[in-house]
Amino acid sequence: MGIDPGASSVKVVVMDYGGGEGEILFRHVERIRRRDPAKVVQECYQRALEACGLGEDQIDYLASTGDGDLVPFRRGHFYGMTTHARGAKYFSSEVKSVLDVGALHARAMRVDERSRVLQYQMTGQCASGSGQFLENIARYLGVGLEEVGPLSLRAKKPEVVSTICAVLAETDVINMVSRGIATEDILKGIHLSIANRLAKLLRYIKADSPLVVTGGLAKDAGLMQAIREKMAEEGQQIQILTHPDSILAGAIGAALWAGFRHEQLVPFQLNAPNLGEVPHGAGA
Amino acid sequence: MSTSSNRSRTLEEVVQYCESLYEDTKLQCVQRWKAAEAGRRAIGFMPVYVPRELIYAAGVLPVGLMGGSDRVEIIKGDAYYQSYICHIPRSTIEMALSHYLDDLDGLLCPSICDVIRNLSGMWKLLFPDRLCRYLDFPQNFTPEVGGAYYRRELEELLADLERLSGRKVSEGELNRCIELYNHNRELVEQLYDLRAKQPWLVPTIESYLLLRAGNLLPVEEHNELLENYLREVPGSHRRQMDNIRVFLIGSFCEQPPLGLIRTLEKAGCYIVDDDFVLTSRWLTRPVEPGPDPLGRLCKAYLETSTFHSSKYEGPQPKPKLLLEQIARRRADGVVFCAPSFCDPALLDQPMYMRALDEAGIAHTSFKYAENTGQFQNIREQVGTFSDSIKLWGAPSPVRT
Numbered sequence: 001m002g003i004d005p006g007a008s009s010v011k012v013v014v015m016d017y018g019g020g021e022g023e024i025l026f027r028h029v030e031r032i033r034r035r036d037p038a039k040v041v042q043e044c045y046q047r048a049l050e051a052c053g054l055g056e057d058q059i060d061y062l063a064s065t066g067d068g069d070l071v072p073f074r075r076g077h078f079y080g081m082t083t084h085a086r087g088a089k090y091f092s093s094e095v096k097s098v099l100d101v102g103a104l105h106a107r108a109m110r111v112d113e114r115s116r117v118l119q120y121q122m123t124g125q126c127a128s129g130s131g132q133f134l135e136n137i138a139r140y141l142g143v144g145l146e147e148v149g150p151l152s153l154r155a156k157k158p159e160v161v162s163t164i165c166a167v168l169a170e171t172d173v174i175n176m177v178s179r180g181i182a183t184e185d186i187l188k189g190i191h192l193s194i195a196n197r198l199a200k201l202l203r204y205i206k207a208d209s210p211l212v213v214t215g216g217l218a219k220d221a222g223l224m225q226a227i228r229e230k231m232a233e234e235g236q237q238i239q240i241l242t243h244p245d246s247i248l249a250g251a252i253g254a255a256l257w258a259g260f261r262h263e264q265l266v267p268f269q270l271n272a273p274n275l276g277e278v279p280h281g282a283g284a
Numbered sequence: 285m286s287t288s289s290n291r292s293r294t295l296e297e298v299v300q301y302c303e304s305l306y307e308d309t310k311l312q313c314v315q316r317w318k319a320a321e322a323g324r325r326a327i328g329f330m331p332v333y334v335p336r337e338l339i340y341a342a343g344v345l346p347v348g349l350m351g352g353s354d355r356v357e358i359i360k361g362d363a364y365y366q367s368y369i370c371h372i373p374r375s376t377i378e379m380a381l382s383h384y385l386d387d388l389d390g391l392l393c394p395s396i397c398d399v400i401r402n403l404s405g406m407w408k409l410l411f412p413d414r415l416c417r418y419l420d421f422p423q424n425f426t427p428e429v430g431g432a433y434y435r436r437e438l439e440e441l442l443a444d445l446e447r448l449s450g451r452k453v454s455e456g457e458l459n460r461c462i463e464l465y466n467h468n469r470e471l472v473e474q475l476y477d478l479r480a481k482q483p484w485l486v487p488t489i490e491s492y493l494l495l496r497a498g499n500l501l502p503v504e505e506h507n508e509l510l511e512n513y514l515r516e517v518p519g520s521h522r523r524q525m526d527n528i529r530v531f532l533i534g535s536f537c538e539q540p541p542l543g544l545i546r547t548l549e550k551a552g553c554y555i556v557d558d559d560f561v562l563t564s565r566w567l568t569r570p571v572e573p574g575p576d577p578l579g580r581l582c583k584a585y586l587e588t589s590t591f592h593s594s595k596y597e598g599p600q601p602k603p604k605l606l607l608e609q610i611a612r613r614r615a616d617g618v619v620f621c622a623p624s625f626c627d628p629a630l631l632d633q634p635m636y637m638r639a640l641d642e643a644g645i646a647h648t649s650f651k652y653a654e655n656t657g658q659f660q661n662i663r664e665q666v667g668t669f670s671d672s673i674k675l676w677g678a679p680s681p682v683r684t
Contacts (some may be wrong), residue, residue: 009661075526081668114676261675
């Protein structure tokens with residue numbers, strides 16, 4: 001099982017490892033919506049067990065990623081980059097680069113054929129390359145999150161916004177609304193602004209094709225189009241892929257690494273003082 | 285002079301008590317200890333090592349000073365040190381000038397680096413009425429040279445301590461204290477052995493706080509506390525995690541904030557050995573009590589003190605000793621966790637790293653200050669280090 005508590009939602013998958021192929025038995029995304037994240041994690045965990053008809057002791061290995069502190073019953077934890085890289089490989093076995101766009105951060109990674117991260121770059125403290133920023137904008141504009149992508153795709157004359165700061169960009173948007181700019185054009189401008197930041201990350205790591213986009217924003221068709229336009233503008237011919245389960249990439253990666261570690265650990269008893277003797281490495 | 289409480293605590297109570305001592309930057313527990321009996325004296329000492337047996341035998345409580353952590357805002361202390369100097373001397377000065385250390389009747393500054401030597405000079409200027417000694421440890425380990433020199437150094441220290449406490453130290457009393465501290469070292473070693481064997485039972489944050497408690501408590505009480513913890517912890521039913529085992533090195537003087545230690549563990553590392561609070565682990569074997577205990581303390585320093593950045597290399601190269609210790613603890617990798625501007629720790633690092641590379645042992649390094657408050661970057665770095673060892677047994681990815 002992989003559990004990925006993020007800034008705005010908790011993602012859970014239960015998988016049959018199947019020697020690394022991996023089959024998803026259960027998937028769930030639960031928005032936190034001002035609730036106690038630890039309780040949301042616990043509810044998701046119980047829901048996963050019930051849906052699969054499994055008891056706690058029937059989960060071979062439960063791995064967390066993201067905010068692992070919220071999953072005290074985990075067996076192991078994998079860092080977000082490691083799991084998103086693995087999740088991206090699950091979506092596309094040819095993947096060379098990964099772009100994870102979550103609620104608060106975005107990061108670009110170059111990976112090898114085993115989904116091992118070779119090089120990476122992250123956004124800093126600023127949230128202007130992230131889902132939370134887009135969510136705030138959607139709220140100002142009075143549109144649902146699911147409408148953002150389709151509206152942006154219909155834009156005719158995108159309105160340029162600040163590409164530096166989420167706070168300034170939000171102020172820009174308020175001004176645009178008062179100037180009567182069409183919602184589609186505002187959203188496309190926002191998408192281009194985010195895409196500009198993401199393209200910088202991809203440039204830093206010298207991203208190769210194909211690129212798999214993971215995280216909550218991967219399903220935003222407007223943003224994907226904006227990224228393609230930015231990359232084309234920079235003369236980069238890069239295939240950009242998404243997947244309907246992109247938001248679950250971290251949880252899927254965690255579950256697959258969990259399966260990998262479980263196979264390594266099978267000969268060793270839990271709570272025996274010999275875990276340190278397990279040979280590490282040789283991943284997937 | 286024991287203040288032994290003879291009260292058994294639960295595991296949670298032991299940890300809470302240690303936390304309260306960690307937070308006692310104004311040394312109220314030392315104040316209480318002194319108030320309990322007229323004429324009691326206490327003396328502070330800086331890292332890394334002082335012969336606490338000698339101090340305690342003189343009726344003086346040795347109090348380990350390890351900076352102000354993130355609990356002391358440095359304002360006055362900054363005026364005494366340049367910006368390229370580490371934090372611990374400035375927080376020590378800050379605490380002294382803010383009257384946090386008023387209950388100390390003196391200060392011992394062991395020869396760990398030039399900055400701590402300068403601290404002893406500043407203390408003498410700021411507090412001319414209080415005892416202050418710079419303890420220059422031998423860098424020559426032959427009994428005729430380094431041993432003879434160290435003996436004179438200890439005799440002078442003993443004379444100072446006897447003047448401070450107004451009491452002559454007998455051989456019997458020194459031997460009694462040697463035995464108390466031998467027991468202390470044995471208990472600390474048991475704690476470290478248990479953590480190396482079953483690290484999920486002994487989180488490093490707890491072993492660290494237990495060691496820090498020994499900086500403030502009389503040795504009898506610290507021994508009881510350690511025994512109490514070792515008695516309670518096997519029944520704690522803590523779950524084993526699939527973490528890597530790391531050897532942490534470089535944090536022997538200025539201490540990392542507790543948040544940093546927690547961050548390392550949350551990032552997927554079991555710390556199976558470290559160099560925190562080395563005073564209690566400096567001598568690697570018991571000091572044999574008997575006639576001429578002062579000579580025995582000297583001999584123990586020459587023959588059994590651990591390898592360290594503040595110590596000249598003995599007959600065995602330091603990297604070799606580090607590799608042996610890593611093998612003994614079955615560590616998967618090494619985390620170099622040193623304070624910014626710490627000359628001893630940072631100067632030894634390239635030598636250790638070269639040896640680790642040659643031995644194929646993964647390592648990662650970062651720096652901190654005692655008041656560092658943001659650990660996201662360190663968590664990211666150590667998290668990827670942990671993943672790369674667990675999954676690839678190879679070095680971490682590169683952040684561009």
